[in-house]
Amino acid sequence: MRRLVADKTKQLIRTHFLTYKSHHPSLASQSFFFSSYYSTSTSTTTFPSSMESSDSSHQLSLQTLNPKVLKCEYAVRGAIVTQAEKLQEQLKKDPKSLPFDEILYCNIGNPRSLGQQPITFFREVLALCDHPNILDKSETQGLFSADSIERAWQILEQIPGKATGAYSHSQGIKGLRETIAAGIEARDGFPANANDIFLTDGASPGVHMMMQLLLRSEQDGILCPIPQYPLYSASIALHGGTLVPYYLDEATGWGLEISELKKQLESSKSKGVTVRALVVINPGNPTGQVLAEENQKQIVEFCKKEGLVLLADEVYQDNVYVPDRKFHSFKKIARSLGYQENDLPLVSFQSVSKGFYGECGKRGGYMEVTGFTADIREQIYKVASVNLCSNLTGQILASLVMSPPKVGDESYEVYSAEKEGILSSMARRAKTLEDAFNSLEGVTCNKAEGAMYLFPRINLPQKAIKAAEAEHIAPDAFYARRLLEETGIVVVPGSGFGQVPGTWHIRCTILPQEDKIPGIVERLTAYHQKFMDEFRD
């Protein structure tokens, strides 16, 4: 009997996936380009042997888990990273056991893990807010700048009871939201409202919240760029919707074509999928392009015409490295086109993890939610309130990022030097790595105009593709795994982000400190040459 139940459940899960695919023929290919390469995740078509041995439908096994969880994948922390961690442990125990002496994590936008130092002013204010007892002690003036002491007082005044240990309003401390709104106004030249700000633990929970709100079933779709940051594919999978891909044009520097958006929208309509929102990542992750103002205007008009929510991932707004590009928020673009608050539902995500500040571990961020009706806003507030509030340290940091020291403040010079030092160094590292990739046989790499990544295309020889197939992993995962094993360099295979079928990429961050870059270039070049020598057709 138990066996029968187990078989029936397995059948049900299979049917679920088969049904899913037959309804969305265009998405069938996703199981390839979002393939789990040799990841720990369960793919949508194969089932691990542990399922076969389960003996009760209600006992815990992969087959009785929520299938949406099984379907979700997140390559940035996928199998290659797990393997890298194991190799790191091995190096600790036996430093001579591998052909390299350290693991170089180029897989994730985590600058502080690679030695980038924090912005002094931000950390001074955080420490004082954590332990306000020292604020009025004389020794404190020897340890902290005058404006950090003043700012800490100001912030504590904004927090009811000065209590950084209390749950705040579910959108975040009102005074901090006012500071952020003022920062947005200063950035855009258009009004911003503290009531539109929802402070979040990094940008990710905000994205999840919007997906949860918008996705009713797999008949609801979200237009996402391909390549995309896999938070989007993971979140859409977890919330049971459909990712409707639009392809960025690699040949024109990852250009975003409105004709492509239209084509994919029509195509999904014809398959019965209702597209609810458009995700735009600007500056691009993993692609590094910065959108031109004219292009942004077209995107706003497209969303307006089609009734789509515009989900604007703007977490790299402070990371622009080329003089001919400038970051413009989508809200600024919409307002400059004359669209007001009620004309267009628009969510802008910002994070303290990126920029030059790179405070990933503090998990701070916000979303600015405009153009939604009051009853929907109430629903967003309700979902936010179930988790009570985001962490106060992250909230404070988000206010600092949007309101840094100004000319005349004691910290201003140090702050400016730190900011300039980090951003100019990132620009140099981006250029060096870009040139290095472009010098490799069969590799082309677009410029990183912004963000923190390069996404070079690797024209893998057929022999390498066949070798990967023999190991049942994606060819770019094959390339990335060998790169790790031979050099200690960790990158993410392009298949984790999505790519035009038949093309292969890797994502490599520009974040290792500058003294490491020559070594990385050298190891990468030697590895690639050896790889090509082995597999060249």
Added chain:
Amino acid sequence: MRRLVADKTKQLIRTHFLTYKSHHPSLASQSFFFSSYYSTSTSTTTFPSSMESSDSSHQLSLQTLNPKVLKCEYAVRGAIVTQAEKLQEQLKKDPKSLPFDEILYCNIGNPRSLGQQPITFFREVLALCDHPNILDKSETQGLFSADSIERAWQILEQIPGKATGAYSHSQGIKGLRETIAAGIEARDGFPANANDIFLTDGASPGVHMMMQLLLRSEQDGILCPIPQYPLYSASIALHGGTLVPYYLDEATGWGLEISELKKQLESSKSKGVTVRALVVINPGNPTGQVLAEENQKQIVEFCKKEGLVLLADEVYQDNVYVPDRKFHSFKKIARSLGYQENDLPLVSFQSVSKGFYGECGKRGGYMEVTGFTADIREQIYKVASVNLCSNLTGQILASLVMSPPKVGDESYEVYSAEKEGILSSMARRAKTLEDAFNSLEGVTCNKAEGAMYLFPRINLPQKAIKAAEAEHIAPDAFYARRLLEETGIVVVPGSGFGQVPGTWHIRCTILPQEDKIPGIVERLTAYHQKFMDEFRD
């Protein structure tokens, strides 16, 4: 055409809810005892007028949102709190406009918002970890205790690159998890493993993660106590499962009877609902009971026999106020019964928000996950990794809570005095408020053996119930709203937690500072007498 589409969608949503109810007749009553009283949430049976005017099925309106979001309710921050915030704004503008001069928030376990001071040692360590540049400066020794400086060094050594601004491992910093595991071992007398610890932003995200994993559809159920903390009902609704209620016995001090668990399990089976897990909140929220060891053993045996995951909400483990009760973790109970790692899937939730530390705003916590197979653990890890990691400040605090100063440490005496001061004061406040409630006409109130709440039962007169019905709100919400309007005291109606149909309760925290308690008792007593005089049958 548009009108037609809108009508059709509305019909679909209605059908969804009707279908849901007809499949689960026992749950129909939930729409009453989890009723949204006069909340901002949409109830499952009525639709706001804005729906009628929507003109396109894909444009944003309540009817095109995820219906699971609409169904979710969270009373702790519901309509009464929203009204309280409005009244507070009014008081600010016009302090004489209301019959009271301040709002007293007894709705939420948020001690720091009511003046409770933080544990000095914890805050010293946090400040030093935030701004390690000052660690080796001479002024620092005048401002911080020697052991907080030493602990900060230790913690920074555990963090790769000393980088509190970096994303950590998705389960949290390994060294901090080792500290927590050692704290669990010291508490329980049984081994704990750092690999079983998942650090989270408070306990709530851990609960969501487990619900997401376990709930496939509304045919999957979770056994939850009634009354329950509404995070559970909210999370089950958001993840599309079914709350299977088991009633705590008010007459025996909110006793948890195994016969009741069995009855509800059988009943749900007969309705085609598969129960996946049992939630136990110990010490109880909102009910304040502390389970007896013998009772806990029965619960463990029940879960073992029925193949249920035991979700143990143990966030109030440090809040026990009566000498004849002691907190025992469910893991300790299971191990003492001889059940080992692989015998029973068990998740224990802990938080830095409760206890005597009360650091709600820092959003720290962990879940200890034992008894799951490696493949399921990989799925939990994957879901955790999509959000990268929990905030480092909360992670550090969780390690401090599980490893406070020891005898001989410079901070020990101050720490012990702070801890003892807070806990003994909470015990006094609990007793005073319990006595006050019990002295009111028609009110009975069980002892708060632990946690932070009283959940008195109010035998409301028929006339009051009719008056509430005339206003289309639950009778206890009617009582609570008038309490707010007349006294400024904010409590949560029992209908937000669930209660035996026909009984009425409120949840009142024991957290206002002691100098406020006499005033609260006085206002409450006067209000209640006036209320009864108006409505007595």
